Amino acid sequence: MSSVRQVVLFGAALFAGAAQSQLPTPAQRELREIYKELVEINTTDSAGSCTDAANALAARLKAAGLPSQDVRVIALPDAPQKGNLVARYRGTGAKKPLMLLGHLDVVEAKREDWERDPFKLVEENGYFYARGASDDKSMVAVFTANLVRYRREGYRPERDLIQVATCDEEIVPSKYSGIVYLLKNHRDLIDAEFALNEGGAALLDKSGKYQRMTIQAGEKVFQTYQLEVTNPGGHSSLPVKDNAITHLAGGLARLGAFDFPFKLSATTRAYFEAMSRIESGQTAADMKAILREPPDAEAIARLAASPINNSTFRTTCVATMLDAGHATNALPQRARATVNCRILPGESVADVQQTLARVLADDKIRITPTHEPTLSPPPPLTPAIVGPVEKLSGEMWPGVPVVPTLLAGATDGRFTINAGIPTYGVSGMFRDPDGSGVHGLNERIRVRTLYEGHEFLYRLVKLYAGGQ
Numbered sequence: 001m002s003s004v005r006q007v008v009l010f011g012a013a014l015f016a017g018a019a020q021s022q023l024p025t026p027a028q029r030e031l032r033e034i035y036k037e038l039v040e041i042n043t044t045d046s047a048g049s050c051t052d053a054a055n056a057l058a059a060r061l062k063a064a065g066l067p068s069q070d071v072r073v074i075a076l077p078d079a080p081q082k083g084n085l086v087a088r089y090r091g092t093g094a095k096k097p098l099m100l101l102g103h104l105d106v107v108e109a110k111r112e113d114w115e116r117d118p119f120k121l122v123e124e125n126g127y128f129y130a131r132g133a134s135d136d137k138s139m140v141a142v143f144t145a146n147l148v149r150y151r152r153e154g155y156r157p158e159r160d161l162i163q164v165a166t167c168d169e170e171i172v173p174s175k176y177s178g179i180v181y182l183l184k185n186h187r188d189l190i191d192a193e194f195a196l197n198e199g200g201a202a203l204l205d206k207s208g209k210y211q212r213m214t215i216q217a218g219e220k221v222f223q224t225y226q227l228e229v230t231n232p233g234g235h236s237s238l239p240v241k242d243n244a245i246t247h248l249a250g251g252l253a254r255l256g257a258f259d260f261p262f263k264l265s266a267t268t269r270a271y272f273e274a275m276s277r278i279e280s281g282q283t284a285a286d287m288k289a290i291l292r293e294p295p296d297a298e299a300i301a302r303l304a305a306s307p308i309n310n311s312t313f314r315t316t317c318v319a320t321m322l323d324a325g326h327a328t329n330a331l332p333q334r335a336r337a338t339v340n341c342r343i344l345p346g347e348s349v350a351d352v353q354q355t356l357a358r359v360l361a362d363d364k365i366r367i368t369p370t371h372e373p374t375l376s377p378p379p380p381l382t383p384a385i386v387g388p389v390e391k392l393s394g395e396m397w398p399g400v401p402v403v404p405t406l407l408a409g410a411t412d413g414r415f416t417i418n419a420g421i422p423t424y425g426v427s428g429m430f431r432d433p434d435g436s437g438v439h440g441l442n443e444r445i446r447v448r449t450l451y452e453g454h455e456f457l458y459r460l461v462k463l464y465a466g467g468q
């Protein structure tokens with residue numbers, strides 16, 4: 001099937017609201033085989049092997065004719081199951097490479113909790129079900145399938161295409177993070193002008209209609225702090241006001257009531273501009289009102305009731321764990337809390353710690369960062385990046401707006417961005433609004449979504465990489 005006809009079919013499905021998949025093309029059948037094989041290799045931390053998955057993809061690429069020296073499976077020295085795939089599809093070299101990034105590992109899944117075997121690809125009612133069906137084996141399989149397809153066509157891009165499929169993206173922090181290891185030890189193998197990655201969660205609405213296409217440009221910085229109060233303690237029958245738990249609890253209550261300042265960046269400004277056209281009524285009016293100078297404080301307060309809006313326009317810090325005291329009949333000698341912050345890119349981590357200290361407002365509470373932050377300044381949304389996404393999206397999903405987003409969560413992209421490789425989350429795969437069971441139970445993806453992402457990325461990579 002030609003790509004032109006495919007567009008017409010997708011368009012027809014869109015306007016008819018039809019959810020059933022079209023008859024698969026040969027390229028789609030090939031994708032499905034690669035996807036099935038990948039999904040059925042368990043890549044959980046507890047029982048799986050990323051190396052097996054990387055080897056399976058490497059075999060596909062070599063069978064398609066990529067030279068074996070260009071297809072490497074790189075395991076970590078002391079973790080043989082934590083393999084990563086690095087495959088280079090050579091172009092003319094006129095431009096710097098493009099990285100096609102994704103992760104092989106998946107979140108744990110217990111058979112007894114799932115309706116179906118999480119490590120069998122099940123197609124039912126227009127969906128594929130499996131752990132990793134969406135996050136992130138859909139995108140990884142699509143990248144491999146497209147390299148195979150390019151090779152068959154004899155496509156010669158102007159830049160090398162480097163598929164990087166990593167292990168331990170889901171484990172934070174992990175000493176076996178594949179992307180961290182590759183950036184440190186094999187930078188030459190994966191160096192690229194920019195990267196495409198997961199994290200661009202295009203959305204369907206509840207009725208299955210296309211709501212928005214997204215391009216994710218930037219991630220919040222993940223920083224955890226330990227708070228600690230120590231105290232001489234004593235017998236609980238003779239309490240004193242100077243109590244470790246009371247100090248800590250008082251500070252946490254103040255933190256709970258506090259909001260970090262409202263702040264927009266180029267990405268989030270563009271996000272609210274686009275969303276104000278998708279939303280209606282008060283929400284749309286509020287989104288317009290926060291874009292004005294000065295932003296409308298009541299509109300900010302109303303929008304902040306939605307956790308997504310709130311996390312998009314401010315840094316957040318929230319208590320996530322507590323641990324205090326040592327006996328029911330003793331005054332606590334120690335009280336500890338964990339506070340997890342998601343810091344807007346570009347905001348100073350040191351400033352956030354100072355703000356925390358000011359808000360906790362108690363000298364007895366000691367604040368210690370638990371790790372070094374990985375900074376990730378938002379990658380620029382240049383016309384060279386956004387243009388091709390808008391063009392293709394307009395062809396495949398006419399009238400569906402393209403919305404830039406900031407990710408409140410974290411992906412491997414924060415490491416590549418920090419290493420100077422601008423990384424964008426864009427897949428052309430539209431998710432159900434309920435999250436599609438990602439990281440949870442009965443993870444799924446619409447069959448048509450997988451095939452649309454396949455076609456979208458096939459063409460997007462060609463637009464970025466040029467050549468014939």
Ligand SMILES: [Zn+2]
Binds near residue numbers: 135169198
């Ligand atoms: Zn993921």
